[in-house]
Amino acid sequence: MTGAQALVKSLKLQKVEHIFGYAGATICPIMDVLSAMPEMGYTLVRTEQNAGHMASGYARISGKVGVCLVTSGPGATNLITGIATAYMDSIPIVAITGQVPSHLLGRDIFQEVDITGAVAPFIKHSYLVKDANDLPRVVAEAFHIAATGRPGPVLIDIPVDVQTQEIKKFSCPDEVSIRGYKPSIRGNDLQIKRVVQAIARSRQPLICAGGGVWLAHAQKELLELAERCHIPVVKTMMGISVLPTDHPLNLGMIGAHGNHCANKALAKSDLLIMVGTRAADRALVNPTDIQQRMATIHIDVDPAEIGKNMTAAIPLVGDVKVILQQLLEKDVPVTDSDAWLAQLRDYRKAELSRVFPKREGYVFPGTVLRHLGRKLADDAVVCVDVGQNQIFTCKHLPQKHGRLLTSGGLGTMGYALPAAVGAKVAAPDRQTLVVCGDGSFQMSMNELAAVQQAGMDVKIVLMRNNTLGMVHEIQKKAPYHGPYGVSLDGSPAFDTIAAAYGIPSITVNDEDTLDTQLDRFLSTPGCCLLICEVHPDMSTTD
Amino acid sequence: MKQTISVLVENQAGVLNRITGLFSRRAFNIESLAVGPTDDPTISRITIIVDSGNNMVDQVEKQLNKLVDVIKVRTLEENNLIGRELMILKVNATNKTRQDIMTICSIYGAKVDDISPSSMTLELSDTPERLDTFQTMMRPFSILEVVRTGVIAVQKGSGKI
Numbered sequence: 001m002t003g004a005q006a007l008v009k010s011l012k013l014q015k016v017e018h019i020f021g022y023a024g025a026t027i028c029p030i031m032d033v034l035s036a037m038p039e040m041g042y043t044l045v046r047t048e049q050n051a052g053h054m055a056s057g058y059a060r061i062s063g064k065v066g067v068c069l070v071t072s073g074p075g076a077t078n079l080i081t082g083i084a085t086a087y088m089d090s091i092p093i094v095a096i097t098g099q100v101p102s103h104l105l106g107r108d109i110f111q112e113v114d115i116t117g118a119v120a121p122f123i124k125h126s127y128l129v130k131d132a133n134d135l136p137r138v139v140a141e142a143f144h145i146a147a148t149g150r151p152g153p154v155l156i157d158i159p160v161d162v163q164t165q166e167i168k169k170f171s172c173p174d175e176v177s178i179r180g181y182k183p184s185i186r187g188n189d190l191q192i193k194r195v196v197q198a199i200a201r202s203r204q205p206l207i208c209a210g211g212g213v214w215l216a217h218a219q220k221e222l223l224e225l226a227e228r229c230h231i232p233v234v235k236t237m238m239g240i241s242v243l244p245t246d247h248p249l250n251l252g253m254i255g256a257h258g259n260h261c262a263n264k265a266l267a268k269s270d271l272l273i274m275v276g277t278r279a280a281d282r283a284l285v286n287p288t289d290i291q292q293r294m295a296t297i298h299i300d301v302d303p304a305e306i307g308k309n310m311t312a313a314i315p316l317v318g319d320v321k322v323i324l325q326q327l328l329e330k331d332v333p334v335t336d337s338d339a340w341l342a343q344l345r346d347y348r349k350a351e352l353s354r355v356f357p358k359r360e361g362y363v364f365p366g367t368v369l370r371h372l373g374r375k376l377a378d379d380a381v382v383c384v385d386v387g388q389n390q391i392f393t394c395k396h397l398p399q400k401h402g403r404l405l406t407s408g409g410l411g412t413m414g415y416a417l418p419a420a421v422g423a424k425v426a427a428p429d430r431q432t433l434v435v436c437g438d439g440s441f442q443m444s445m446n447e448l449a450a451v452q453q454a455g456m457d458v459k460i461v462l463m464r465n466n467t468l469g470m471v472h473e474i475q476k477k478a479p480y481h482g483p484y485g486v487s488l489d490g491s492p493a494f495d496t497i498a499a500a501y502g503i504p505s506i507t508v509n510d511e512d513t514l515d516t517q518l519d520r521f522l523s524t525p526g527c528c529l530l531i532c533e534v535h536p537d538m539s540t541t542d
Numbered sequence: 543m544k545q546t547i548s549v550l551v552e553n554q555a556g557v558l559n560r561i562t563g564l565f566s567r568r569a570f571n572i573e574s575l576a577v578g579p580t581d582d583p584t585i586s587r588i589t590i591i592v593d594s595g596n597n598m599v600d601q602v603e604k605q606l607n608k609l610v611d612v613i614k615v616r617t618l619e620e621n622n623l624i625g626r627e628l629m630i631l632k633v634n635a636t637n638k639t640r641q642d643i644m645t646i647c648s649i650y651g652a653k654v655d656d657i658s659p660s661s662m663t664l665e666l667s668d669t670p671e672r673l674d675t676f677q678t679m680m681r682p683f684s685i686l687e688v689v690r691t692g693v694i695a696v697q698k699g700s701g702k703i
Contacts (some may be wrong), residue, residue, distance in 0.1 A: 094620035
């Protein structure tokens with residue numbers, strides 16, 4: 001058995017069913033093994049960065065570890081942004097890179113790059129495999145590390161000669177045991193008691209749910225805690241689809257770009273229960289102020305997040321799902337929050353019925369998203385890019401019981417389309433959409449080829465305003481002197497681009513026909529592009 | 543405030559790179575770092591001195607703990623540790639000054655490792671503060687070269703990491 005065969009066998013032991021990759025000389029032995037394995041799915045990306053994003057979309061929808069496979073040198077460096085994006089959002093992926101022959105390492109030969117060194121700052125762990133006999137153990141460890149504790153990307157760099165090396169015996173440990181890696185699972189019982197007491201005392205409690213709730217598969221427990229104790233819920237961008245929009249306890253997204261009512265609730269709360277969130281700057285603009293004004297509970301699987309951005313009064317480290325179960329077992333009390341909830345409900349109502357601006361010849365993104373959301377399947381997956389389109393979608397797209405995927409931490413433009421491809425591979429029967437701007441779309445529209453190659457039904461909503469809208473919005477405010485370097489003049493006619501890929505498109509610039517156009521768009525078989533004409537001055541604060 | 547962090551790590555290639563990289567990207571300042579094997583050949587011990595507040599040391603400890611290659615991390619109590627550093631110092635020495643240098647060496651317990659017609663190479667192992675004063679005493683003779691290892695430290699008593 002060769003190293004390449006041992007690698008693929010190890011991947012199958014991890015129940016890997018699909019690989020996102022880009023072929024190259026230093027992974028040819030692995031590709032050769034895959035070629036004889038039709039049951040292993042394979043997607044050819046059009047640039048390696050998107051292999052990371054596809055693996056991320058796949059991981060987030062399947063709940064499994066996403067796998068990508070690229071060649072050495074530029075293949076590996078192109079993948080870096082994909083890895084960093086997954087790291088910032090704690091998405092479990094295993095990235096496999098080819099490497100030049102091990103006896104030539106360090107000589108700067110063709111397509112050689114020190115990828116384990118390059119990704120060190122933003123990867124959970126990495127391996128440079130120098131003996132094929134280590135591969136079964138390394139793969140088992142990599143998947144264990146990627147998926148457990150605080151999930152994240154892990155890289156395995158494999159020199160091409162290690163892929164062809166004959167191994168003595170395929171031996172894989174039944175159980176992974178790494179002495180330096182023991183993630184906490186159960187919350188400390190004493191702290192659990194303190195949390196129950198704090199909830200009992202509170203009149204204006206508030207739960208802030210982050211991406212950690214999704215990662216721990218703890219949506220049900222979170223909802224149960226909120227409903228049982230009558231605690232309203234705000235979400236960070238990563239936690240956004242944890243509750244449906246019309247749930248009476250849902251107050252929307254907090255933060256600099258969040259919903260007004262969510263921020264109002266945060267300002268007036270007397271107890272903030274943060275669940276699976278790192279209290280990042282975009283969500284909690286002033287954590288010092290919050291910790292002074294109210295009691296705080298911080299539940300997270302990563303001990304390093306406790307006290308990094310904010311010092312919570314009651315820290316609770318462990319698996320979010322397990323901790324919430326521990327709390328529910330303790331008979332957490334119903335809080336006396338009726339007055340608080342009534343007040344918040346009014347804020348929320350005002351927010352949801354807010355009247356959006358109208359402009360002749362254009363559509364307002366919030367209006368499009370409001371209409372679109374109502375028409376989507378209950379479990380639809382919406383992948384949204386970065387920029388104004390992201391803020392509009394997070395604020396205004398009505399959520400049901402589906403998912404909203406976005407690059408929240410790193411803010412990587414071009415994430416949405418490849419993430420949607422990965423999501424569609426994971427769940428071919430779920431309605432899958434992309435929302436992007438004309439800036440972000442141009443960063444990854446080459447993946448339309450991957451969509452078409454697989455004949456995927458992915459619907460793409462393109463907000464076209466011919467500018468990098470978010471930066472445009474920032475530059476219009478002091479201390480800047482106005483938009484510069486953000487005009488997207490020179491962009492192609494997107495309908496022609498779509499047509500070149502054999503994809504139909506619909507353009508909408510009139511809110512009166514919006515409903516019929518959206519119906520046409522959603523009922524078009526296969527991939528379809530909806531181009532929404534948006535005025536460059538339309539702002540996310542409108 | 544100076545703090546001494548003792549770290550047990552897997553004795554593998556690339557581990558030191560991960561640790562120093564972590565310090566630079568989290569904007570933690572390393573004052574000194576010493577690494578060497580332990581009694582278990584698969585484990586190395588790194589002693590790191592940082593100059594910082596308590597909050598930062600707490601975060602350094604947590605971030606170090608997140609590295610898969612890190613087995614244990616402990617901040618040693620400053621007033622309850624044995625910390626030593628080794629210095630090798632080469633100084634100008636002529637027939638006129640050699641005796642004076644020897645006198646200072648015997649006060650500090652420094653050893654003479656090498657001697658030439660124009661220089662002496664001295665070795666001293668002690669606390670960093672004592673090394674500093676020894677270095678100051680040698681300066682008038684004109685120091686040619688100084689090499690220091692950085693502090694290694696253990697907690698006093700029978701306790702271990």
